[in-house]
Amino acid sequence: MALRDEVSAALKDAMKAGDKKKLGTLRLMQAAIKDKDINSRTDGHDSALTPDTGIVELFARMVKQRQDSIAAYEQGGRPELAQNERDEITVIQSFMPKQMSEDEAKAAIAVIIKAISASGIKDMGKVMAELKLRHSGQIDMAKAGGIVKSLLG
Secondary structure, eight states: OOOHHHHHHHHHHHHTOHHHHHHHHHHHHHHHHHHHHHHHHHHTTTSSSSSHHHHHHHHHHHHHHHHHHHHHHHHTTTHHHHHHHHHHHHHTTTSSOOOOOOOHHHHHHHOOOOOOOOGGGGGGHHHHHHHHHHHTSSHHHHHHHHHHHHHHH
């Protein structure tokens, strides 16, 4: 089942179960997907989000936004709002692939470096592009950049 369909099915289930928190998050997710579809069409692209990879990237951005909000809420002394953001992250991440541990990420990056015969920092862009292609949504790309630098440097 496509990720879009999974979100729609989960939305229906949350409605039936009366789970208002989950329902709200799922509606936000669905709205973000539709918004991205509309923006891609108005930018001159023929198709909506590419199958699941584009949606996973969108969800990863949503998680990152919520993590930033958590930090701001905790700094501002609003733990109840931070908890709401954590709850939303849990729902969003349930539709994303399992995140790789740091050791798994290092192993995956090492395989890519060997596969494309990367020899130094100048090849970092190639490695990152291939990493994004193969493991989108499974690795935090900000952390991956540091790992790639350490392995290439």
